[in-house]
Amino acid sequence: MKKFVKPAGLALAFAIVSISFLACGKEKNDSLKLRNVGKYEQSMTKDAAAQMEKELGAFEITAEQRELAKENIAGYKVIDAGRGNPNWINTKARFAFTRFMNFALSECQRTLNNGDMAGHADKNGIGERFDKSMNPSDKTDAFRIKAIDYCVKNLNMNKDEIVYELLNGIIGDFYPSPSRCLKNTEVILNHYLESVLYNGNKLADQTLVLPTEGGSAAMCYIFHTLSHNKLLRPGDKIAIATPIFTPYLQIPSVNNYGLVSINGSSEDKNNWDISEKELEKLESKEIKAFFLVNPSNPASHALSDATLKRLEEVVKKNPNLIILTDDVYGTFVDSFETVYSRIPHNTILVYSFSKLYGATGWRIGLIATNKDNVMDELLSKLPKKDMDALNKEYSIVTTEPESMKFIDRVAADSRSIGLYHTSGLSTPSQIFMDLIALTNLVEGEKDPYIEQSNELVRQRYLTLMNELHLPADASNENARYYTLIDVNEVIKKNYDENFANWKIANKTDIQFLNDLAKKKGVVLMYGPGFDAQQGTVRISLANNNAEDYKELARRLFELLDEYHAEYSAE
Numbered sequence: 218m219k220k221f222v223k224p225a226g227l228a229l230a231f232a233i234v235s236i237s238f239l240a241c242g243k244e245k246n247d248s249l250k251l252r253n254v255g256k257y258e259q260s261m262t263k264d265a266a267a268q269m270e271k272e273l274g275a276f277e278i279t280a281e282q283r284e285l286a287k288e289n290i291a292g293y294k295v296i297d298a299g300r301g302n303p304n305w306i307n308t309k310a311r312f313a314f315t316r317f318m319n320f321a322l323s324e325c326q327r328t329l330n331n332g333d334m335a336g337h338a339d340k341n342g343i344g345e346r347f348d349k350s351m352n353p354s355d356k357t358d359a360f361r362i363k364a365i366d367y368c369v370k371n372l373n374m375n376k377d378e379i380v381y382e383l384l385n386g387i388i389g390d391f392y393p394s395p396s397r398c399l400k401n402t403e404v405i406l407n408h409y410l411e412s413v414l415y416n417g418n419k420l421a422d423q424t425l426v427l428p429t430e431g432g433s434a435a436m437c438y439i440f441h442t443l444s445h446n447k448l449l450r451p452g453d454k455i456a457i458a459t460p461i462f463t464p465y466l467q468i469p470s471v472n473n474y475g476l477v478s479i480n481g482s483s484e485d486k487n488n489w490d491i492s493e494k495e496l497e498k499l500e501s502k503e504i505k506a507f508f509l510v511n512p513s514n515p516a517s518h519a520l521s522d523a524t525l526k527r528l529e530e531v532v533k534k535n536p537n538l539i540i541l542t543d544d545v546y547g548t549f550v551d552s553f554e555t556v557y558s559r560i561p562h563n564t565i566l567v568y569s570f571s572k573l574y575g576a577t578g579w580r581i582g583l584i585a586t587n588k589d590n591v592m593d594e595l596l597s598k599l600p601k602k603d604m605d606a607l608n609k610e611y612s613i614v615t616t617e618p619e620s621m622k623f624i625d626r627v628a629a630d631s632r633s634i635g636l637y638h639t640s641g642l643s644t645p646s647q648i649f650m651d652l653i654a655l656t657n658l659v660e661g662e663k664d665p666y667i668e669q670s671n672e673l674v675r676q677r678y679l680t681l682m683n684e685l686h687l688p689a690d691a692s693n694e695n696a697r698y699y700t701l702i703d704v705n706e707v708i709k710k711n712y713d714e715n716f717a718n719w720k721i722a723n724k725t726d727i728q729f730l731n732d733l734a735k736k737k738g739v740v741l742m743y744g745p746g747f748d749a750q751q752g753t754v755r756i757s758l759a760n761n762n763a764e765d766y767k768e769l770a771r772r773l774f775e776l777l778d779e780y781h782a783e784y785s786a787e
């Protein structure tokens with residue numbers, strides 16, 4: 218972002234922030250909009266432009282396929298396994314949210330009750346009134362009692378304070394304060410992250426949290442602040458573990474960074490781990506940042522323990538490496554451990570509630586960094602000229618800009634610094650995140666909801682693989698939220714090699730996907746668009762029921778049989 222000038226500069230600042238937003242967010246629309254950012258396109262390297270063209274193509278194709286599928290020749294009901302939006306939701310947190318809203322409203326009416334107008338809730342004695350309003354034999358109330366008990370007993374919170382924070386937050390009658398994250402909310406979210414992502418490591422007390430409008434906003438904010446604060450400069454090399462969620466491939470291109478692809482698909486098809494040869498690349502001090510989705514999207518695999526250990530070694534050789542990990546699928550792997558848990562000093566963690574809790578419309582996610590981290594260290598070592606300029610900018614909002622932490626800069630930058638005092642995620646959204654987190658925390662070791670979600674996608678995955686006659690990958694690292702299928706493997710397994718070669722020579726990947734949509738009403742995603750190898754398709758296991766995957770496989774074979782007839786006729 219350009220130097221902050223007020224007040225005329227404000228519009229400019231917003232414009233620049235919004236450009237970086239275009240690279241994220243909703244898959245299709247925003248990717249397409251990038252086309253119009255002419256200035257950025259011109260300044261891109263040829264490779265980056267070609268890369269982007271490829272990705273835009275992938276999204277345009279999927280959009281086109283959706284249209285084709287609607288009017289498919291067979292007249293089938295559309296099966297769209299392209300999207301990652303889950304077809305389930307969590308009810309416990311939503312029921313609790315509604316009840317807390319009702320209780321909060323009655324509390325507000327205690328201080329002023331005149332027609333449609335009420336006052337602010339009164340903190341005094343609010344915990345006691347909460348207890349009195351509970352019906353312990355009701356399922357939702359039983360959870361609410363447990364949740365508040367957990368906060369008081371396990372997290373050492375004052376009952377009036379936590380109930381008041383939840384109520385006030387839900388009502389939304391105050392600006393978020395502290396603006397980065399509400400006080401008790403930060404503790405709850407930290408314990409949730411510790412519970413689901415750290416595999417037993419205790420980091421809750423040493424981690425800072427910034428709730429954001431989903432994981433995509435988190436990524437945009439982080440990249441913006443890294444660049445604005447000169448921790449990444451144009452031309453700097455960034456390593457990205459590929460294949461990866463397409464919009465993420467675009468962020469570095471838009472910002473003009475040099476891209477180094479770290480191939481996450483090794484020769485062994487069943488092993489999606491990063492090979493030693495690839496990991497070695499990260500040891501070069503030229504690489505300033507390493508960006509990964511873990512468990513990955515589209516391959517849906519978590520890094521192995523051995524790779525995590527190897528990454529710890531990498532960071533010893535490249536101690537200033539900034540690792541950015543998006544762990545939105547972490548809970549879909551048993552005993553998952555995030556890179557942040559192993560390398561807290563170097564890692565920025567992004568998490569989102571979108572997938573597991575069926576909450577994509579809420580836009581709720583977060584950024585977490587360690588209190589002691591390499592970004593803050595690098596900020597303190599910036600060249601004097603850069604530091605002076607940044608200190609001047611942040612002095613609008615703090616008297617000690619030089620000691621302003623990276624994560625607080627992210628919060629400030631998210632409102633173009635000048636409007637820092639109005640930064641922070643909406644309080645009802647923060648409280649909804651608390652309630653979700655508490656559904657997990659009150660369960661202790663095993664969370665039945667998480668187990669249920671894992672079982673759900675596992676059954677879908679097994680059904681699909683069984684129907685396609687492909688070996689199922691039973692490794693613990695397999696998250697099974699998506700699967701990346703090599704169509705040529707399917708052909709080889711179910712027909713023969715000659716037919717597979719004929720298909721490669723006569724039907725492009727796109728043609729195949731178009732035929733599947735147009736003739737059979739099935740929408741899948743184009744693997745190479747994620748930087749995965751030719752011939753692959755991503756099938757989402759999140760948005761259809763098991764029997765739909767059976768039908769999907771049947772239709773796929775129906776199309777392949779038609780291809781086979783063509784091949785035989787030749």
Ligand SMILES: *Cc1c(COP(=O)(O)O)cnc(C)c1O
Binds near residue numbers: 430432434580582
């Ligand atoms: C779906 C997804 C997210 C979630 O993004 P939100 O903005 O929180 O909805 C984040 N990262 C990846 C890789 C995803 O696939």
